[in-house]
Amino acid sequence: MLAVKLDALPDIEIQRILVLRTARAPQVQWALEQLRAKYPSAIFAVLGTQLRDNTLFDGMRQFEIREAWLKPSGFRAFEREVRSCRFDLAVMVLNGDGSTGYEDVSRVMNRIPASTKLVAGFNHRWYAWNHASFSSGFLLSRWLCNALEYLLLGFTYACMLLKSSRPAYMPTGQGRRAPGYEQ
Amino acid sequence: MKVLHFCSFYRPLGGAEKLLFNVLDLLEQNGVENVIVAPELGSNGPTGLRKEYFVEFLEFPFSRSTLYASLSRNWALLRVLRQILRLEKPDVVHLHNQQNPFIYLACLMSGTPMVRNVHDPRLYCPTNWRLLPDKSLCPHAFGRACLTEGCVKPTMADARQLFATIFNRQLSFWKTTLIMESRETWAMAIQNGYREDQLCLIPNCTPLPPLQQEMEEKASHEDSSQNTLLFVGRASYEKGLHFLLNALPRVRNDFKLFILTAGDYYEQQIAPLVERLGLGSKVEVRFDTSYKDTATFYSKADVVVVPSIWFEPFCMIGIEAYSHLTPVVATRTGGIKDWCVDGETGFLVDIFDEYALARRIDDLLDNPALRKEFGINGYRRVQQNYTDKIYFQRLYALYEKVTQDGKDYSYRLPGMARRAV
Numbered sequence A: 001m002l003a004v005k006l007d008a009l010p011d012i013e014i015q016r017i018l019v020l021r022t023a024r025a026p027q028v029q030w031a032l033e034q035l036r037a038k039y040p041s042a043i044f045a046v047l048g049t050q051l052r053d054n055t056l057f058d059g060m061r062q063f064e065i066r067e068a069w070l071k072p073s074g075f076r077a078f079e080r081e082v083r084s085c086r087f088d089l090a091v092m093v094l095n096g097d098g099s100t101g102y103e104d105v106s107r108v109m110n111r112i113p114a115s116t117k118l119v120a121g122f123n124h125r126w127y128a129w130n131h132a133s134f135s136s137g138f139l140l141s142r143w144l145c146n147a148l149e150y151l152l153l154g155f156t157y158a159c160m161l162l163k164s165s166r167p168a169y170m171p172t173g174q175g176r177r178a179p180g181y182e183q
Numbered sequence B: 001m002k003v004l005h006f007c008s009f010y011r012p013l014g015g016a017e018k019l020l021f022n023v024l025d026l027l028e029q030n031g032v033e034n035v036i037v038a039p040e041l042g043s044n045g046p047t048g049l050r051k052e053y054f055v056e057f058l059e060f061p062f063s064r065s066t067l068y069a070s071l072s073r074n075w076a077l078l079r080v081l082r083q084i085l086r087l088e089k090p091d092v093v094h095l096h097n098q099q100n101p102f103i104y105l106a107c108l109m110s111g112t113p114m115v116r117n118v119h120d121p122r123l124y125c126p127t128n129w130r131l132l133p134d135k136s137l138c139p140h141a142f143g144r145a146c147l148t149e150g151c152v153k154p155t156m157a158d159a160r161q162l163f164a165t166i167f168n169r170q171l172s173f174w175k176t177t178l179i180m181e182s183r184e185t186w187a188m189a190i191q192n193g194y195r196e197d198q199l200c201l202i203p204n205c206t207p208l209p210p211l212q213q214e215m216e217e218k219a220s221h222e223d224s225s226q227n228t229l230l231f232v233g234r235a236s237y238e239k240g241l242h243f244l245l246n247a248l249p250r251v252r253n254d255f256k257l258f259i260l261t262a263g264d265y266y267e268q269q270i271a272p273l274v275e276r277l278g279l280g281s282k283v284e285v286r287f288d289t290s291y292k293d294t295a296t297f298y299s300k301a302d303v304v305v306v307p308s309i310w311f312e313p314f315c316m317i318g319i320e321a322y323s324h325l326t327p328v329v330a331t332r333t334g335g336i337k338d339w340c341v342d343g344e345t346g347f348l349v350d351i352f353d354e355y356a357l358a359r360r361i362d363d364l365l366d367n368p369a370l371r372k373e374f375g376i377n378g379y380r381r382v383q384q385n386y387t388d389k390i391y392f393q394r395l396y397a398l399y400e401k402v403t404q405d406g407k408d409y410s411y412r413l414p415g416m417a418r419r420a421v
Helices: A025-038 A072-085 A103-110 A139-162 B015-029 B067-088 B101-110 B156-171 B183-191 B211-221 B241-250 B265-276 B291-300 B316-323 B354-366 B368-385 B388-405 B408-412
Strands: A016-021 A043-048 A061-064 A089-093 A116-120 A126-128 B002-007 B033-039 B051-055 B092-096 B114-117 B176-180 B199-201 B228-232 B256-261 B283-287 B303-306 B328-331 B346-349
Touching: A016 A025, A016 A072, A016 A103, A025 A043, A025 A089, A025 A116, A043 A072, A061 A072, A072 A103, A089 A103, A139 B067, A139 B156, B002 B015, B002 B067, B015 B033, B015 B316, B015 B388, B033 B067, B051 B067, B067 B101, B092 B101, B092 B388, B101 B156, B114 B388, B176 B183, B176 B388, B183 B199, B211 B291, B211 B368, B228 B291, B228 B316, B241 B256, B241 B265, B241 B354, B256 B265, B256 B291, B265 B283, B291 B316, B303 B316, B303 B354, B316 B328, B316 B368, B328 B354, B346 B354, B354 B368
Parallel strands: A016 A043, A016 A089, A043 A061, A089 A116, B002 B033, B002 B092, B033 B051, B092 B114, B114 B176, B176 B199, B228 B256, B228 B303, B256 B283, B303 B328, B328 B346
Antiparallel strands: A116 A126
16 A cells, blocks of 8 residues: 555645544544644544444544444445535544455445545554555456355355254353343 | 464553463573564564564454455465474464464474464354353353354354354364363363363463562552452453442442553443443543553552453453452352462352342451451462463473474374475
């Protein structure tokens, strides 16, 4: 990925910023602090999971995805709304230095019509977003692998169903049902 | 002897990492050469204390990656790891907390004997914590119950993770000795099909300062005007902070609870609960406390509470508290039962029994003499079973054994592993 300096980006055009929450809170917090310092008058919005009850996103427009991961299917419900917001800058935040595992998030980035798109790296550096950095392989080989994956995963489930879960293990004093603190 | 260590986190983080750095120091003090292979993450940095390799994809997000991405990236990883193993020629590979089956594959192909610390049940539980969806303890062995209980859902992400778990688990039966930290993890490994001859019980250790020095330190922190409770660890569900906070309104004595934690679990899950229970004035939270400051908190505390509600593989907090002469109230689960002797070094309560937990905290707060007695008993227990010296002797004996046995076990390797590298 091509590293960029946040200071080198133009100031005036960026008024609406969308942050894709794909990383843990401290990482997102770092990205938000940097962006707020650079664009103090900008309006911020956030798209991702577990946004509610998090003070980090107070005062920001929130597009909360209900699924475990941010994927194009989950984004579809907000797509029209996000497009209508006409964001100037979209930012995805990474949890690790590698780009593996962010292909779906990158697809969502691909569908956001922002004029500038950035990646906030785990190493606290900024990069220009490029979908090719997050996708892997040629179309045909990927298609073949995906087909094979469906077969393999089906086989995995079948094997698991045939495998017994016995014997059970539960010593005394440990078998109480959870009282539902969190559910 | 040369030992190659694979670790997921190579920085001070939780109990597993504390043990890792402690073990590395111990080995080096006794003439063992350590080489580290850790994931290339911004937070994992070189220490300059030993030879260190930082490798991409060591911690691979299988659940979020297509088969193509998994194979192509891990194929590159496999080549890198084989190069490292060829270059270093270690006598033993020591796996700490890694979950990528391709690491196993690389080690098997090199023919090097392996030992692996089992810090969690991930070898036989696809959800990592061995908790059912309703957060109760799971009694089942790895098998169809993982599907029928709803732990693995029919989604691509879960299926990919399940496949990686099965792959990792199958490879772990070959040429690997599993270091079990407690009798309960041993029993669960047997439940899940591991052979006894591949398991080795080595409980964790902690540095132990001289008794006199600790007694003086403890006395210097004594404050009769305030009862101090201490919780150390992640604020995540399995560590039981919800359970402790729900029990606290039933504690008769006045107290202040210090929570030493890290990560964003606290803000997300615990802070709203503290507010709801009206415990704001009684709870003080500290983030990312250094090991040195944590030791001071252990000395200051009247009671350390370990309310874990999962099968704790060991839980270092207890023996650390004992090394600072502080008694523990803990749940009767996992490795806790090994180091906490009920009524002698602390009190054990059943999981989710809020009344018992509150009563046992009160029993200790009411009685300073009992606290002192339990603290000294705990210190003696650590001295007898959980010191650095004992740990090193056990670990070195294991290294020697697997090095010796390595050739004999080679017939158990899968076909490709027998090929010359």
